[in-house]
Amino acid sequence: MDLRIFTEPQQGASYDDQLRVAKATEAAGYDAFFRSDHYLKMGSADGLPGPTDAWISLAGLARETSRIRLGTLVTAATFRHPGPLAISVAQVDQMSGGRVEFGFGAGWYDAEHQAYGLTLPPLKERFDRYAEQLEIITGLWKTPAGETYSFKGEHYTLTDSPALPKPAQSPAPPVIIGGSGKKRTPALAARFADEFNLPFADQETAAAQFARVEAAAQEIGRDPKEILRSVALVVGVGRDDAEVERRASAIGRDAEGLRKSGLAGTPAEVVDRIGQWREKTGITRVYLQLLDLSDLDQIDLIASEVAPQLD
Template identity: 65%
Template sequence: MELRIFTEPQQGASYDQLLAVARRAEETGFGAFFRSDHYLKMGSGRGEPGPTDAWTTLAGLARDTTRIRLGTLMTAATFRLPGPLAITVAQVDQMSGGRVELGIGTGWYAEEHTAYGIPFPALGERFDRLEEQLTVITGLWETPAGATFDFQGKYYPVSDSPALPKPVQQPRPPILLGGAGPKRTPRLAARYADEFNLPFASVEDSVAQFARVRAACAEIGRDPSGMVWSNALVLCCGRNEAEIGRRAAAIGREPAELRENGLAGTPAEIVDKLGRYAEIGSRRAYLQVLDLADLDHLELVAAEVMPQL
């Protein structure tokens, strides 16, 4: 199983803090550095120094790192128009030498939209818009050089687009979709996703949702074995109970609750729980690191968990 680092900068982080985490993740052998795409803190407090933009951050990291893959869990489709987003991601892919992955979803956090003047349609419309965005983004990237792209969409019609720039990765950067929706989420994943990610879900719930996506693949004749299956889980690893307790307290959680709902405990406990996810087909784990100042946390997992996977 591949381990990736997943951060939540809207809770309070500067670019320099994110760069330090990304570089340490790269140095210690993690497969990727991902970040959320949110503009407002969740929970109490102000999230100072304030939000950072996901794709501005990844553009910087594309030049400030050399090997680690970079991406979003998940870019909100409500934040950006599909044409400009396709341009942005393709450019960051070029800047990184082909290391970018696009995780994208409907958007769900209403308060961040009202806080920054972003329209927030009803859920059904957000799914409709996401589907059109996926059609446009993949269509622009996959249009052959020299040809043009057209799409008669309800929300995002495109006419005579040169479909430039092209990403380094061909035919396109990997696309991640995810979530627990029982109907439209599996159908969109079957059609567009290279990877399906389920965040903060138990093994049992993962089994059920992975099965829905596999069934949706079967309906359109896609072989689901070609899709990567992954989970995202909050991380709290320690060599002993004192260290586990300290790390849990730093993020305002309890060790027992994290053991139940996250990826918490000693390295041996972490390996055991990851093994249970691997048994159901999960091949990547996104470790949600909430205390970005605790770089020793990454060192511990890299030294005592990663070699056992």
């Protein structure tokens, strides 16, 4: 079972805050450090000192870490044009020595689009654009060196692109797709995803969505086992009940509620909970959403007392 640290810097974190967490993640032996790609805080957080750009931040982390995988859950298709985005991600992959994973979604948070002058199209158009972007970005990466790439869709047209630079990973960085849409999301995952992630869902919902992805893959003749299954869950692990309560309170959550909806409790409770998830849904990877980026002790606690008990 892979354990990855997943952060939400738009809630209030500088690049230096992220660097401390990424270095602690690497030192503790985790598989990866991921971050959200958002430009506006959510809920009651103050969001200070303000947002950081996901791919600029990951470029910095690529040079200041050496082993952990780096990526987004998830970059919004509404934020960037596909050609320049393919260049940015490929460059960060080169800068990291081939450690990037590309989480990519259609975009959803209306308030951040309004706050920064971004367009959030209606849902159907948004998914149409998202599908074209997936085609373009993966097409650019996979075009053999020395050849050109062209694409003509309803929303984007590329003509004789040199399709450069190439990512360090060949033919491309892993693509992560997620979400709860019942038709188009599984269909796109079947075509493009190396991993399908379901964030903040219950086990029954996750199992049903993974089954839809599996069916969509079979429909186009792809082996569903090629698509890794993962979930993202809010974490609140403590050595005893008092520490669990303290960690839940620090992120504005109720400990009992967090036990039910996330991964909260003592190490033994969390090991059992992850085992239930694996049995019910077939996941092999968990993104631990760490909302308190000052809590490096929790990173070490999970690494030392939870991870060794997972196969």
